[in-house]
Amino acid sequence: MKKYKSDVVVIGAGAGGLAAAIEVKKADLEVLIIERDKELGGITLQCIHNGFGLKEFEEELTGPEYAQRFINQVKELKIPFLLDSMVIEITKEKLVYAVNRNEGLIEIEAKAIILAMGCREKTRGAINIPGFRPAGIYTAGQAQRFVNIEGYLPGNTYVILGSGDIGMIMARRLTWEGCKVKAVVEIQPYVSGLLRNQVQCLEDYDIPLITSYTVTKIHGRERIKGVTVSKVGRNFDRIIGSDKFIECDTLLLSVGLIPENELTLEAGAELSKNGGPLVDENLETTIDGIFACGNVLQVHDLVDLVTAEAKRAGKNVIEYINSRYGKDLMKKEIIKCVPGENVNYVKPDIINKRNLSEEIIFTFRVRHPDRRVLIQFKDNLQKIIYKKNKFYVIPSEMLELNINLEESGINPDCKSITIDVIPRPEVLIEED
């Protein structure tokens, strides 16, 4: 068995992994990137549409162009990487095992590990639809890969279930290919992806969007012949008599993404409700020296935010290796961050009291859209620590706040803080 040593191992070479590795390398630490695909770049490689990099580079790039900027840096800095190499196990002791066609099984001993494995598409939504299981059902990302990378079309006429970003982007892409997208069907009363995509991918191409509807039956035995869609009530129950048949030969699913954390779980790190690892303000998991960033931690809608988060993870890893590695630290004194009203999840999940004097970046998502809301942080003693007004919140947009809790006057003895997004009381505070 081949054995290597490296200060840091980065698992995954998407936008997250690349940026984190570059950050670490700039501090003169050894870093090794391991990627299971045959190229660096991750999911961005199949996103040939533009819309990447507005924040990071203040330019509108395509996915591959965005990735290339980081790949160039990796090469300039001579950061070593292994391609076609799948990590199959990581341990608490920070041993990383990967398989590779040329080298067999590889063991790498690291001081710190950065998890950047990205996410996968959910298939829920299709799986509970009654009917046959014919050919012609794909996730939107699968279809994207077929069309953009392999150069094949999965069908002629489409219905897309779910209004996630990938689904909407594929609706436009397939229309360009001369295919017919009959409808995008969304069970919620609102679109689940970004407004930008609703306008640029659906409305500009007259692709019908049917909200508060879902697919209730799949027709066809060999290949899909069509689907029945039905209106749903408040609790997503089917409204009798609202069924409509739509003829199509392909059903695409765009019902959301979920962090890819099997390795994390097997290593013994805790996961939190959003499917990502439980992390502190340093993006460190419950295992010392294992950090996470990008979609493996929380699903991001913008690549620029992934890059920023990854740089942060990189900086924290440098700090860890230079000042904490190998030292027996006292039992951590922590404060828990709890998602409250209309908050789906929040990162970090916990905060170390020793870092209360520093600015902490909170990221979270709401459960349902709302207007004129108040975002408030309150401790377990019901003291309100922080307040901010926001005109509009939607689940598709990740919210980000930088807060210095000490300056906000947090009671250092508190055990938890709860984040609520609530209808705004009449008193007006400054608009964002």
Added chain:
Amino acid sequence: MIYDVIIIGGGVTGCCIARNLSKYDLKIALLEKEADIASGTTKANSGVVHAGFASPREYVKRDMCIEGNKLYTQAFEELNFSFQRIGSFVVALEDNQIVKLEEQRKQGTQDGIPGLEVILDKKKIKYMEPNITDDVVGVLHAPTAGIVSPYGMTYALAENAAMNGVKFFRNQKVRRINHQNYTFVIKTKDKEFKANNVINAAGVYGAKISKMVGLDYFKIMPRKGEYIIFDRNAMHLNKILFPTPTKVSKGILICPTVSGNTFVGPNAHNITDKKDISTTEAGLKEILESGRNLVPNLPVRASIRNFAGLRAVPDTYDFVIDNTDVYGFINVVGILSPGLSSCYAIAKRVIEFLELLGANMTVKEDYNPIRPKPERFKDFSKIELDIKIKEDPTWGRIICRCETIPEREIIDAIHSPVGATTLDGIKFRCRPGMGRCQGGFCRPRLIEILSRELNIPYEDVVKMGEETNFLVAKTKEIALQSVEGGNKE
């Protein structure tokens, strides 16, 4: 060429007969109408190897099941399929049901089923199966009951049969059978097969095949059963759980699978269309509601798939296993539940029939009953893995990430005897696409490998048979077609 025996139908019944006959010096062929074997009832059932006490004593299926269960031990050793004798509970929720359990225990024990025990100690029951409802008042424990992968075992049977000389022909739907001078001439769309003996193991189509030789003495009704499968991490069951049976059916059970998932089902609805394996909203609701009686907190949100299977229910409600009046024509149909449990006993019976019919039953010298265990990445230690990959790099290319399946296992599934030719064929043989992402990532890779290994274009790769193609065209083709005067070049 004239075969000694032709078997019609590549379900577990046909494949088990083929394998057990392959021991003898006979020329044997098996014809299957679908693109793959194990495509009918065998693909979609509960996968329970029943202990055998459930059917009333007057039915042949009871004897076959009790004997068949015992024969699993040897078959498992020889064929290396997934099988675990985890034991079953028949669950009583009311005191008056205990009588029924006692009666089943008594009769079962008399008929030679080992280890049957009625347990009334709630603590003990809960210890043995923590997920069971608090309302349980007693259970009948059958330690010899087990779970098996029905298609996995069928592939193993077919592979071993093929190793021992049985010829498999897929995509061969039998359309007509002529019977002249003691020879059967079997016609399919594009081929003709001749045989001295024919075994009808065509499942729900059994009556149709029987009629082809003029035998019209039973009817087969399809009866649908629907299922929901839950994610592996969502729940862990130790035992197969049945409700106390009513007159109509064994009821809806909750059961683990050999790959660690849990399922609930099946219900039972008579239908008329023998191709209707669609699931229904009402049916899925029904099984969940019923399942909750045994396990109140079913992990409904963790369901990963639903499917339905068709029981081939004969009008006698019992197996039709006959050496018929048409000399050389054997019916093995109406194999409803517990057909899977009974298959080895059924095959034994068929061999007796062939002896009576004067077939040459000398055992072949080179008969090899062992089907080697397929090599699995997951079974290797780290050091073994390292050696394997160095010997053969395809062990190091992971195709299915959810189930960690390397290219080698997929190539093996394609090139094994009676190997996979479709995507579903690969999926059911070695599980890529059965995991959490349900094929999201690996499907493009699988299409690439199938296309390469079978030397067919991408667009011709199918899910499960004719007309189930995945990809319809290359990009730009459709757009170009719609441009007037457009040219595909």
